[in-house]
Amino acid sequence: MTRMPLTTRRAALFGGGGLLLATLWPSASPRASTGMLVENATAPFAPNAYIRITPDNSITLILPNIEMGQGIYTSSVMLIAEELGVDLAQIEIEAAPPGSAEITGGSTSIMTEWKPLREAGAAARTVLVQAAASRWNVAPSSCTAASGVVSHTPSGRTFTFGELATEAAKLPLPKEPTLKAASDYSLIGKSQHRVDSAIKVNGTAVFGIDINVPGQKIGTVAASPVMGGTVRSLDRDAAMAVRGVVAVLVNEPRDAVCVVAEHYWAAHKGLQALRPVWSENDNAHVNTQTIYDQLHDGLKGPAIIPSPKGDADAVIAKSHSTYSAVYQQPMLAHATMEPINCTAHVRPDGCDVWVGTQVADRAQETAADVTGLPKEKITVHSQYIGGGFGRRLEHEYITQCVQFAKQTSYPLKIVWSREEDITRDRYRPAYVDEVTAGLDEKGHVTAMKHRIVGPAVVARWDPPELTKEGYDEDLSVATLITSYTYDVYRLEFARREAPGVITAWWRGVGGTRGLFVVENFIDELAVKAGIDPVAYRRELAKDNARAVAVLDRVAKDSDWSDPVPKGRARGVALQFAFGSYMATVAEIEMQTPETVIIHRVTAAVDCGQVVNPDQVVSQIEGGLIFGFSAALYNEITLENGRVQENNFNTWRVMRMNEAPRRIDVHLIASTEDPGGIGEVGTAAAAPALANAMASAQGHRYRTLPLLSSRNQEKEAAR
Amino acid sequence: MQTVRVNGQTHSVDVDPDTPLLWVLRDVLGLNGTKFGCGIAQCGVCTVHLDGHPVRACNLPVGMIGERSVTTIEGVDNADPIVHAVKKAWTNLDVVQCGYCQPGQVMAAIGLLKTVPNPTDEQIDSAMSGNMCRCGTYMRIRKAIHLAAGETA
Amino acid sequence: MNRRTVSHSCFVLVLLAGTSLFSTSHAATASSLERGEYLARAADCEACHTAPGGAPFAGGRAFNVPGIGVIYSPNITPDPVHGIGRWTDDEFVKSVREGVSPSWKHLYPAMPYPAYSRMSVDEMKDLRAWLATVPPSANTAPANQVKFPFSIRALMIGWNLLNGPASSYPDDPQKSPEWNRGRYLVEGPGHCADCHSPRTITFGLSKDKAFAGNVVNGQRAYNITSDKSSGLGAWTDQALADYLATGHADGHGTASGDMAEVVSYSLRHLKPDDIHAMIVYLRDVKPQSSNDEAAPVRQPTSGDTTLPQQTNGARLFASACSGCHLPDGSGRQSAFASIAGARSLSADNGRNLLHVIIKGSTLMTDKGNQPMPAFSGGNYSQKDLNDIAAFVMTHFTEGKPSEHAFSEFAKKPD
Ligand code: FES
Numbered sequence A: 001m002t003r004m005p006l007t008t009r010r011a012a013l014f015g016g017g018g019l020l021l022a023t024l025w026p027s028a029s030p031r032a033s034t035g036m037l038v039e040n041a042t043a044p045f046a047p048n049a050y051i052r053i054t055p056d057n058s059i060t061l062i063l064p065n066i067e068m069g070q071g072i073y074t075s076s077v078m079l080i081a082e083e084l085g086v087d088l089a090q091i092e093i094e095a096a097p098p099g100s101a102e103i104t105g106g107s108t109s110i111m112t113e114w115k116p117l118r119e120a121g122a123a124a125r126t127v128l129v130q131a132a133a134s135r136w137n138v139a140p141s142s143c144t145a146a147s148g149v150v151s152h153t154p155s156g157r158t159f160t161f162g163e164l165a166t167e168a169a170k171l172p173l174p175k176e177p178t179l180k181a182a183s184d185y186s187l188i189g190k191s192q193h194r195v196d197s198a199i200k201v202n203g204t205a206v207f208g209i210d211i212n213v214p215g216q217k218i219g220t221v222a223a224s225p226v227m228g229g230t231v232r233s234l235d236r237d238a239a240m241a242v243r244g245v246v247a248v249l250v251n252e253p254r255d256a257v258c259v260v261a262e263h264y265w266a267a268h269k270g271l272q273a274l275r276p277v278w279s280e281n282d283n284a285h286v287n288t289q290t291i292y293d294q295l296h297d298g299l300k301g302p303a304i305i306p307s308p309k310g311d312a313d314a315v316i317a318k319s320h321s322t323y324s325a326v327y328q329q330p331m332l333a334h335a336t337m338e339p340i341n342c343t344a345h346v347r348p349d350g351c352d353v354w355v356g357t358q359v360a361d362r363a364q365e366t367a368a369d370v371t372g373l374p375k376e377k378i379t380v381h382s383q384y385i386g387g388g389f390g391r392r393l394e395h396e397y398i399t400q401c402v403q404f405a406k407q408t409s410y411p412l413k414i415v416w417s418r419e420e421d422i423t424r425d426r427y428r429p430a431y432v433d434e435v436t437a438g439l440d441e442k443g444h445v446t447a448m449k450h451r452i453v454g455p456a457v458v459a460r461w462d463p464p465e466l467t468k469e470g471y472d473e474d475l476s477v478a479t480l481i482t483s484y485t486y487d488v489y490r491l492e493f494a495r496r497e498a499p500g501v502i503t504a505w506w507r508g509v510g511g512t513r514g515l516f517v518v519e520n521f522i523d524e525l526a527v528k529a530g531i532d533p534v535a536y537r538r539e540l541a542k543d544n545a546r547a548v549a550v551l552d553r554v555a556k557d558s559d560w561s562d563p564v565p566k567g568r569a570r571g572v573a574l575q576f577a578f579g580s581y582m583a584t585v586a587e588i589e590m591q592t593p594e595t596v597i598i599h600r601v602t603a604a605v606d607c608g609q610v611v612n613p614d615q616v617v618s619q620i621e622g623g624l625i626f627g628f629s630a631a632l633y634n635e636i637t638l639e640n641g642r643v644q645e646n647n648f649n650t651w652r653v654m655r656m657n658e659a660p661r662r663i664d665v666h667l668i669a670s671t672e673d674p675g676g677i678g679e680v681g682t683a684a685a686a687p688a689l690a691n692a693m694a695s696a697q698g699h700r701y702r703t704l705p706l707l708s709s710r711n712q713e714k715e716a717a718r
Numbered sequence B: 001m002q003t004v005r006v007n008g009q010t011h012s013v014d015v016d017p018d019t020p021l022l023w024v025l026r027d028v029l030g031l032n033g034t035k036f037g038c039g040i041a042q043c044g045v046c047t048v049h050l051d052g053h054p055v056r057a058c059n060l061p062v063g064m065i066g067e068r069s070v071t072t073i074e075g076v077d078n079a080d081p082i083v084h085a086v087k088k089a090w091t092n093l094d095v096v097q098c099g100y101c102q103p104g105q106v107m108a109a110i111g112l113l114k115t116v117p118n119p120t121d122e123q124i125d126s127a128m129s130g131n132m133c134r135c136g137t138y139m140r141i142r143k144a145i146h147l148a149a150g151e152t153a
Numbered sequence C: 001m002n003r004r005t006v007s008h009s010c011f012v013l014v015l016l017a018g019t020s021l022f023s024t025s026h027a028a029t030a031s032s033l034e035r036g037e038y039l040a041r042a043a044d045c046e047a048c049h050t051a052p053g054g055a056p057f058a059g060g061r062a063f064n065v066p067g068i069g070v071i072y073s074p075n076i077t078p079d080p081v082h083g084i085g086r087w088t089d090d091e092f093v094k095s096v097r098e099g100v101s102p103s104w105k106h107l108y109p110a111m112p113y114p115a116y117s118r119m120s121v122d123e124m125k126d127l128r129a130w131l132a133t134v135p136p137s138a139n140t141a142p143a144n145q146v147k148f149p150f151s152i153r154a155l156m157i158g159w160n161l162l163n164g165p166a167s168s169y170p171d172d173p174q175k176s177p178e179w180n181r182g183r184y185l186v187e188g189p190g191h192c193a194d195c196h197s198p199r200t201i202t203f204g205l206s207k208d209k210a211f212a213g214n215v216v217n218g219q220r221a222y223n224i225t226s227d228k229s230s231g232l233g234a235w236t237d238q239a240l241a242d243y244l245a246t247g248h249a250d251g252h253g254t255a256s257g258d259m260a261e262v263v264s265y266s267l268r269h270l271k272p273d274d275i276h277a278m279i280v281y282l283r284d285v286k287p288q289s290s291n292d293e294a295a296p297v298r299q300p301t302s303g304d305t306t307l308p309q310q311t312n313g314a315r316l317f318a319s320a321c322s323g324c325h326l327p328d329g330s331g332r333q334s335a336f337a338s339i340a341g342a343r344s345l346s347a348d349n350g351r352n353l354l355h356v357i358i359k360g361s362t363l364m365t366d367k368g369n370q371p372m373p374a375f376s377g378g379n380y381s382q383k384d385l386n387d388i389a390a391f392v393m394t395h396f397t398e399g400k401p402s403e404h405a406f407s408e409f410a411k412k413p414d
């Protein structure tokens, strides 16, 4: 890991930053070609500038987050445009270069940008109006800005923003620009079409993998199948004999080889002919069960206890009865639709990197590290990302690409095969949790104790963020941070780092892992108490009005109190994560214990002030389906340190004919600050489904994936 | 040298006959709208039309194409009512998320509507389930196909 | 194109210089090399003597012989230590024809030396000469894991007496030259009976039931006698020729598993005349009926894009299979992806169908490989794979899948 001074994840989660600069930029700049994020190599760049207006009236917004499907470009543009007074159609967009870019992850984008982006727009509008007012010699209050034009209402005179840009740039920016009242919004809260729709439909959107730099060659890579292995031998001649192959490269740590060719297929054939042999090490003894055994072992013994409330052990001991359950979750791959790729051109005097990344700063840092060039000499060109899900919060593939590109004079694009992408991923860790509740005579919780055994992802990813005690606060989501109120509560964390793999963030991070356990457990308690699961949750969440509201709404919309249609079953989940509330009901059918048909999913969401409602719905739909895929099917397994799943024949992804027939999402109107939305659907999927399946089959589903035979055996034995 | 007809133009490309069409399109002809996802015909992001029928370019050796003509997302005829209706439905409903699978989805949908102008849900599911979407845009794809079918009906 | 064919001519000179090193007495001329290569193809040496992903001819491929154990093919590259570089021609001939290797070890009949003995000594020497031109490899095959009493190699002496080496035999003057050539190819280098004839109690090849089919490596090697319903009797000459030469015949599907290998490494390299000769001979093989017949084909309406989505198997077929095979089975990418009419869809209760779904298959053609991915070992359950097979069987044929048999096949090791 390279050290990096960056906006820490924690700060990003809880709203850090806040410095605002809206710079008007009078110099001409290249207009965005359709779909291609504009390059600005020549123009001087002011960091944290969001808006650039040129005299020819081209309006460019430079966006601090990366578009990977979540619709952030559209909502960011809406936030600026709302205050600036421009139409969406007038706008070009660019990705911010490193230094100003945020980390795009943890569903934080809208949370962090909600205020700064609007203020940027408002500040720019203020100086534009001022410039116009002083030209006309009228009071700024008599002027309005809309559709990229400042108008003097009484006289009907107008200037375009472009005509005012040069003058406006000389005016001081207001420190605290006045923001519109929510009632005056013309864009925010009203569904807008995505700004990136057309280019993604007609195939012109440029993803990292589509980069075509003049003179580039294409390489494909094989890394040691066992973590930590290095290359011992390879058949260089055989690879070079493949028509089109131009080079065989070994990187500096010798843990990966790359065959470079004129096109991917030649490189692929070259790599097959290369037949690298790797050194073995202790990791070659790691099997899936090794990891699970280690996790189960952590259920006993010492643990870190972050902010306990009351004496859980004592209360549980004195309770009317106790209930306890153990849950297990597997490692997961990201398997983004766009396989891992990166393009780099290393020259003695500089280096360009074209890549889809959620962490542009780290991309720059690592390229500097590998090349030995100063950071300023590294230009990172951010591209559209064909699915992030946390994978592109990692940058090891950028490191690897630059290691190879350092050895070539030409720009080198590396494209991983899907097999490489899945078997050399950095995985969502496996976890084992045990939850114990003390119950009163009616079955209500008197105290709860929750032990999590698993890795602390943040310890590798952003070490300073690990608490002094060694706690990863990500694990608090859906456990300590919840819509429920417990009188007595204790969270315990026994850290166990998985051997033989590297673990990483995955869509929904802590919320996805925590919610499966907690919402499953609460459901068990409800069933045990003979209380309706919605009513049971409502009682536990009664101090939290927003939680109760989504629960009530979902109960109504899902016809919860009506009898379930014949052959079907329902399951519910309630969550507070990423600043948003959501309640979800899944209605399913199981014709056999091995098949699940999801007929209908109903969700009620309160994610605060909604910027682009239709895109919130879209994120919930997609997030649920992503979550269902994992919940039903997915598990990364290891044999002799080697990942066994390697392409979509073995890593199963939910298809259209397995997707729910119907997903209804209801958004609750709210004036609270916006919460995140990219991950809430994913987090809801597994618990809602597991609870529905439990109701259908009459036994609990405590192991993921839900269709794993382990569920059958374990539960039958219970 | 292999000869292949793409989007109405004949190209001679200096590759082995076993080279899948996908890599000829992307890396030799520079047509990057057709994507790479799996290389084993499981995901459908590489879908193009061969004589008007959707095929997976990642598993089609260029040497097997012969006289048949290839159409990619860049080359679909926007004047064709089905093509137009599909693209319009896709943007109207804001189907895309990351967008990576979408050129393949669009090609598959056009192919479906050419053979089944007014498909049922079941027909949509059986024709489109070979096209994965990791972002989970299935709900909207289904809707968009119905919408497009309605437009051209 | 196969890489060895490409580089073949480069090796000729090297070999001429190098033969003396390996005490090869047989003069390797260009034409003998050419004959040797052709024989190596016809005898399908590469498929068995190459481990998955390993160097060609470097051995190490495992053969699971039921009741006997696991036998690994040896390295037959010219490497002097790990391969057969130091063998004399005579030692080589003795091994291939009689199953006795230089250290006086009796080879197990996974090596079809009884069939190979139909090749002449001169042919063997040509074969050896060509083999000496392949790139040497230092690979060592794992030790065989053979159960007692088969671990006593001397036992093979007895086996040989019962089942063992025949020898080259003269042409039958009553028959046409084609027939004789066909018999030679089928019974000799082609060693078709090794898979397609049932085995006797002593693991020899059944003469009575010659070519009436057998189960090998968990797959059914079909009845290839001239029987109309159980065998090849109903196939046209063209279909047979296509199938043997390319691995695919319209209306009969595409070869998979072990047969795909035979086509990939061997049959597709044979001259059309030789393919024709094999057909002439096979046509004359005594008809035998067997109980592995395929169910009648059910023809889904051509061009019909709808797959009923009610069952798990149908849904899985639509998502994981029809991307290549199309809902009507006609094949999306190429003719090789067409499965319509294939015997494997139903014969022997879909044994080969399930096998190919579980293990996958690769067929090489001169225009690139035609792969079928393996679906086992990941996130699809065994039940899912069974469901796919059951759907395929009922959708494309009138067969009735038996779940029980499916689970039996699925359990079988390689
Ligand atoms: S890349 Fe062709 S189907 Fe996945």
Ligand code: FES
Pocket: A069, A337, A386, A387, B096, B097, B098, B099, B100, B101, B102, B132, B133, B134, B135, B136, B137
């Ligand atoms: S939109 Fe991202 S994979 Fe389909």
